[in-house]
Amino acid sequence: MTDHQGEFDPVSGRSTTGHEWDGIKELNTPLPRWWVITFYLTIVWAIGYWIVYPAWPLISSNTRGVLGYSSRANLAVELANLETARGEKMVALGATSLADIEKDPALLAFARARGRTVFGDNCAPCHGSGAAGAKGFPNLNDDDWLWGGTLDQIMQTIQFGARSGHAKAHEGQMLAFGKDGVLKPDEIVTVANYVRSLSGLSTGKGFDAAKGEKIFADNCVACHGDGGKGNPELGAPNLTDKIWLYGSDEATLIETISQGRAGVMPAWEGRLDPATIKAMAVYVHSLGGGK
Amino acid sequence: MNKAVNPNELTSDDDYGPLYAARKKVYPQSVHGTFRRIKWGLMAFCLGVYYFLPFVRWNRGLGAPSQAVLIDLPNSRFYFFFIELWPQEVYYFTGLLIVAAVVLFLMNSVGGRIWCGYLCPQTVWTDLFYAVERFVEGDRRDRMMKDKSAGALTLRRVSEIVLKNFIWLLIAWWAGGAWVLYFSDAPTLVKQLLTFQAPMVAYIWIGILTATTFVLAGYLREQVCTYMCPWPRIQAALTDEWALNVTYRYDRGEKRTSVKKAAELRAHGEQVGDCIDCYQCVAVCPTGIDIRNGPQLECIQCGLCIDACDNVMTRIGRPKRLIGYDNDINIQRRQEGRAPIYRIVRPRTIVYSAIIAAVGGIMLYTLATRSLLDVNVLHDRNPVAVRLSDGSIRNAYTVRLLNKSGYDRVIAIDANGPVNATVHVVGIDSVTPDRPMIVIPRDSTSELRLLVTAPADGNPEKSIPVRFHVTDIGLGEVASATDNFVAP
Ligand code: SF4
Ligand code: SF4
Numbered sequence: 001m002t003d004h005q006g007e008f009d010p011v012s013g014r015s016t017t018g019h020e021w022d023g024i025k026e027l028n029t030p031l032p033r034w035w036v037i038t039f040y041l042t043i044v045w046a047i048g049y050w051i052v053y054p055a056w057p058l059i060s061s062n063t064r065g066v067l068g069y070s071s072r073a074n075l076a077v078e079l080a081n082l083e084t085a086r087g088e089k090m091v092a093l094g095a096t097s098l099a100d101i102e103k104d105p106a107l108l109a110f111a112r113a114r115g116r117t118v119f120g121d122n123c124a125p126c127h128g129s130g131a132a133g134a135k136g137f138p139n140l141n142d143d144d145w146l147w148g149g150t151l152d153q154i155m156q157t158i159q160f161g162a163r164s165g166h167a168k169a170h171e172g173q174m175l176a177f178g179k180d181g182v183l184k185p186d187e188i189v190t191v192a193n194y195v196r197s198l199s200g201l202s203t204g205k206g207f208d209a210a211k212g213e214k215i216f217a218d219n220c221v222a223c224h225g226d227g228g229k230g231n232p233e234l235g236a237p238n239l240t241d242k243i244w245l246y247g248s249d250e251a252t253l254i255e256t257i258s259q260g261r262a263g264v265m266p267a268w269e270g271r272l273d274p275a276t277i278k279a280m281a282v283y284v285h286s287l288g289g290g291k
Numbered sequence: 292m293n294k295a296v297n298p299n300e301l302t303s304d305d306d307y308g309p310l311y312a313a314r315k316k317v318y319p320q321s322v323h324g325t326f327r328r329i330k331w332g333l334m335a336f337c338l339g340v341y342y343f344l345p346f347v348r349w350n351r352g353l354g355a356p357s358q359a360v361l362i363d364l365p366n367s368r369f370y371f372f373f374i375e376l377w378p379q380e381v382y383y384f385t386g387l388l389i390v391a392a393v394v395l396f397l398m399n400s401v402g403g404r405i406w407c408g409y410l411c412p413q414t415v416w417t418d419l420f421y422a423v424e425r426f427v428e429g430d431r432r433d434r435m436m437k438d439k440s441a442g443a444l445t446l447r448r449v450s451e452i453v454l455k456n457f458i459w460l461l462i463a464w465w466a467g468g469a470w471v472l473y474f475s476d477a478p479t480l481v482k483q484l485l486t487f488q489a490p491m492v493a494y495i496w497i498g499i500l501t502a503t504t505f506v507l508a509g510y511l512r513e514q515v516c517t518y519m520c521p522w523p524r525i526q527a528a529l530t531d532e533w534a535l536n537v538t539y540r541y542d543r544g545e546k547r548t549s550v551k552k553a554a555e556l557r558a559h560g561e562q563v564g565d566c567i568d569c570y571q572c573v574a575v576c577p578t579g580i581d582i583r584n585g586p587q588l589e590c591i592q593c594g595l596c597i598d599a600c601d602n603v604m605t606r607i608g609r610p611k612r613l614i615g616y617d618n619d620i621n622i623q624r625r626q627e628g629r630a631p632i633y634r635i636v637r638p639r640t641i642v643y644s645a646i647i648a649a650v651g652g653i654m655l656y657t658l659a660t661r662s663l664l665d666v667n668v669l670h671d672r673n674p675v676a677v678r679l680s681d682g683s684i685r686n687a688y689t690v691r692l693l694n695k696s697g698y699d700r701v702i703a704i705d706a707n708g709p710v711n712a713t714v715h716v717v718g719i720d721s722v723t724p725d726r727p728m729i730v731i732p733r734d735s736t737s738e739l740r741l742l743v744t745a746p747a748d749g750n751p752e753k754s755i756p757v758r759f760h761v762t763d764i765g766l767g768e769v770a771s772a773t774d775n776f777v778a779p
Contacts, residue, residue: 130673
């Protein structure tokens with residue numbers, strides 16, 4: 001070999017590379033040839049890789065690679081595959097009646113999973129990610145329903161919405177008794193206290209129950225029904241229970257009675273396919289409040 | 292012959308000597324003796340287990356795999372004889388890895404690279420490949436001669452080379468084939484493989500493992516240990532002066548002389564070494580080193596040089612073990628004329644053994660006491676609690692039931708928490724409204740939505756612990772999980 005060019009280390013019997021640090025000389029311990037060849041091959045491989053796959057960044061794009069590989073295209077294919085895989089279940093969902101879906105554990109699980117995702121994308125902004133609602137936006141976990149809590153009723157509400165402008169949407173609103181001059185301010189206070197008494201809440205000083213009942217019978221019974229039990233046909237809430245969409249304190253009730261209320265639930269028909277709407281109805285129903 | 296270079300004249304780019312070294316081919320000679328026999332035995336055992344284990348059957352009942360050792364990836368199950376592991380029990384594998392690592396440390400502190408010399412797959416297969424080579428091409432001397440006259444490719448020589456590579460390929464192919472059998476029902480897969488019906492991935496794996504076994508054991512051999520494997524470096528850091536390593540006993544071997552000369556000198560009462568410089572220890576070494584130069588990175592401590600030298604010593608009538616398993620301390624002590632000492636029990640080995648015992652014990656205990664019925668409960672976070680129209684409070688939970696046994700089970704669910712609370716499972720109210728009951732198919736999990744409702748009064752606290760019991764109606768096996776019941 002070429003040992004004669006460098007220094008010779010008598011202890012190891014090897015040549016040195018001639019490099020020295022702090023008096024320590026580096027022995028020449030060459031790599032095995034196959035190792036070096038493998039190393040060169042990896043370089044060749046890397047160059048081949050640059051040619052075959054997208055690699056070098058250019059100013060506004062990158063080299064495409066002769067294979068035309070793209071992770072974006074791969075993603076599209078995978079998404080399509082996912083759709084196909086889901087397709088079967090979605091078809092089954094579309095073909096099964098709402099009541100029967102809940103009887104099939106596998107389909108119920110699928111509908112719930114699908115419903116949860118779609119709910120998160122579309123409904124969570126108003127109803128919250130866990131459907132707990134907020135002031136003015138109903139909590140879908142409880143058992144109080146403005147428009148009815150059976151599977152079919154829930155489905156109908158999702159499909160057409162309320163006051164959404166859809167031809168089949170739920171209509172009906174809380175009138176503005178104060179703004180429109182139907183009731184006088186003191187009458188509003190009285191009826192607000194009467195409504196509180198319906199669900200067992202405390203009433204203000206000097207509250208005249210008989211007067212409240214009279215005002216209620218004259219103005220409110222038409223929608224809220226006898227005794228204030230509500231009417232899902234009109235979306236009139238039950239005033240005797242413990243659940244209040246806008247709040248049960250006196251001030252809020254006065255505001256509600258004076259200004260009226262008309263929350264809007266959008267119609268999802270046309271925006272989501274029928275099977276997905278079904279899945280959502282099943283999901284909402286299975287949250288635990290469904291009738 | 293070696294002209295010194297003034298270091299001051301060198302720049303960092305000046306590199307003397309070759310960039311790479313051509314590999315020196317090693318021609319290990321066959322040898323007989325104790326350690327060779329141990330190696331044959333271990334090879335037969337290891338390869339026997341590896342090649343045949345997938346064919347061992349184990350009856351787990353109808354519908355369950357009947358293979359004793361099976362890694363069922365599609366269904367995320369691992370079967371090892373009577374043990375069936377689920378994905379959430381991967382900590383057993385963690386434990387196994389810890390035990391394996393510490394066993395390796397223990398071996399290392401007791402006997403150096405025992406793993407390398409006797410058990411490492413690279414060693415085992417290389418050893419087997421050498422045996423084939425010897426069988427086809429002859430022993431060391433024949434092979435060296437044949438390689439030297441490589442130009443003369445006679446028909447006989449060519450057929451030898453072909454035969455050798457063919458046998459190697461068969462062994463390598465079976466090594467790859469046995470691997471895939473651990474991942475699928477072996478007899479079925481063999482049939483599929485033979486009729487070309489097996490999944491592509493099986494053929495790909497067999498191809499990869501055949502190629503690596505063939506190249507690594509047939510052609511790269513000792514190069515793997517010297518240049519590719521990290522273990523020699525790691526073990527060098529783990530070892531200590533008490534570890535037994537294959538050692539040439541200088542004190543006894545030096546000065547080296549021929550048999551005749553030694554006899555003469557001894558007759559004159561002079562001190563001579565036992566080593567007769569016959570190079571037998573070098574000839575048999577699979578990594579081609581001379582152990583008489585002291586401990587070396589290349590040495591896998593296979594002990595074959597011990598056998599070789601023992602044979603020589605027997606022949607010349609000197610005591611055996613001029614080369615033997617010894618430790619650094621004794622090399623020192625012998626040179627100083629003191630008696631050798633060995634100590635296997637020392638803090639390091641005690642600690643390693645204790646770790647192995649502890650981890651192994653924990654694994655065995657958990658394995659023996661693990662339940663085949665399990666329940667996990669997750670409280671709904673959003674909302675944590677719901678007020679119902681009659682004022683009562685409801686909490687929702689996601690309950691996951693695991694039935695790890697080989698039969699379907701009917702499970703009843705109870706919740707012990709708030710006073711007078713009722714339990715309801717979404718989707719199954721029609722059967723048993725008060726105490727929900729469901730069927731979980733064997734070897735599967737079910738996820739349920741469970742609602743606990745408590746009356747408005749009687750729950751003044753903000754949070755009450757609630758305990759879920761799931762009871763196997765048939766066997767009475769109970770599993771439980773605890774969570775909280777929260778007021779809004
Ligand atoms: S020196 Fe001896 S123990 Fe070490 S690899 Fe060679 S034959 Fe084996
Ligand atoms: S086999 Fe034994 S006697 Fe022969 S050279 Fe090696 S150490 Fe010396």
